[in-house]
Amino acid sequence: MSGKRTVTVTLDGSNKSTTLPLLSGTLGPDVFDIRKMYNDIGVFTFDPGYGITASCDSKITFIDGDEGVLLYRGYPIEQLAEKSTFLEVCYLLLNGDLPSPQEFRNFEAGVMRHNMLHEQIRQFYNGFRRDAHPMAVMCGVIGALSAFYHDSLDVNDPESRRISAFRLIAKVPTIAAWAYKYNIGQPFMYPKNGYSYAENFLYMFHAVPPEDYKMNPVLARAMDLIMILHADHEQNASTSTVRLAGSTGANPFACIAAGVASLWGPAHGGANEAVLKMLTEIGHVKNIPAFLEDVKDRNNHAKLMGFGHRVYKNYDPRAKIIQKACHDVLAELGIKDDPLLDLAMELEKIALNDKYFVDRKLYPNVDFYSGIILKAMGFPTSMFTALFAVSRTVGWVSQWKEMMEDPGQRIGRPRQIYTGAPQRDYVPIAQRA
Ligand code: SDX
Secondary structure (H helix, E strand, O other), X not given: OEOOOEEEEEOOOOOOEEEEEEEXXXXXXXEEOOOXXXXXHOOOOOOHHHOOOOOOOOOOEEEEOOOOEEEEOOEEHHHHHHHOOHHHHHHHHHHOOOOOHHHHHHHHHHHHOOOOOOOOHHHHHHOOOOOOOHHHHHHHHHHHHHHOOHHHOOOOOHHHHHHHHHHHHHHHHHHHXXXXXXXXXXXXXXXXXXXXXXXXXXXXXXXXXXXXXXXXXXXHHHHXXXXXXXXXXXXXXXXXXXXXXXXXXXXHHHHHHHHHHHHOOOOOOOHHHHHHHHHHHHOOHHHHHHHHHHHHOOOOOOOOOOEOOOOOOXXXXXXXXXXXXXXXXXXXXXXXXXXXXXXXXXXXXXXXXXXXXXXXXXXXXXXHHHHHHHHHOOOOHHHHHHHHHHHHXXXXXXXHHHXXXXXXXXXXXXXXXXXXXXXXXXXXXXXXX
């Protein structure tokens, strides 16, 4: 970060003022560093939801919400989606640059060496009800990994951080696939290391012991693409959760379990599941106008799920890529027209011409189409957010690693504006009315 310019804040009605450095990053808005403001003029800042608050200095992902730009370590998401693979993107996010062929082979071998789960972890699944939501299972099992890897819980040891990163990235597909198998009462499938990361997930999810599994390269490519698009996204709610948990020195498995819990919410990663439920409830194009009137009715709490974003005030670039992939997957599956996709595209067209959405700069986000492609690929809606968690684990781990390697790292501890009761004395109950 650099900067010679400053911002001066003066408290009117007092002689107090402070001069704050204005810092510039590589891309994006400048920030003014407020760290000394309270000591100088005795006031806090107030930004509920952290809409314009930079919580950290990061080199991993850049988003330009107005222009609809998303870069992973400087590379445009459109180029990575077209030319890279999820495992290569994992290396990029974790290490900062694209790998050489040898670096990639070593990285892939490292991930493949850790994709099995300790056999006792299988017992955890038996403790859940058969209809347990996969996100409940992922929260529980990922958090429980910290009970199995005492050799890599020292967050201040680079080697412990390295092996924990491998273990988390490698095991989450197995954990998610087994959650589904447990739901449907089928045997768990173990990873096969001849497959790519995405292929392995499809295999563990769809294969059954009595039959040889036939990998569909188009679906495998679509899976890999979906994972790339969901891998990281700057300081979103779940990543900020992981950073805050990690800032206390909590072990990485506990931090990622916290990220899974945060992602589950329908305003965040749970939106893809909510979009499918919304489209199913709308049911037909003729019902779109009435639905949108409900959304616009202030007394209603209906949201157009899959629309809107805290940062993107333009089209989410990931939504465009997924919409195109939808058509490719449906064509591959011989689905001439998918009523849900047709409905979604009509809903998008109407909403993008509706003043309510245009005035609020509400565009489709990554979740608007992802559910449609996942449903076409045979995933139940209950698995959609779990798939998001599988893909986002590398982003969470990369952001956690960046924070732990920052020599200036300190525990996160926001303040508040207190609007409760002024100090008052206790009144014994016998004296109360
Ligand atoms: C993800 O942060 C990330 O990067 C997240 C993510 C990632 O990769 O990690 O991109 C993944 O979470 C994508 C978002 C998925 N969520 C949804 O699709 C749920 C529907 N969207 C909304 O809940 C909402 O748009 C949010 C939560 C995504 C953003 O909320 P903000 O930034 O707090 O926006 P806001 O609530 O201040 O909205 C501004 C206005 C409000 O209207 P007014 O009060 O000004 O009249 O827009 C309205 C909101 O009511 N609005 C919507 C709407 N989203 C916002 N109205 C109808 N439908 C919507 N979807």
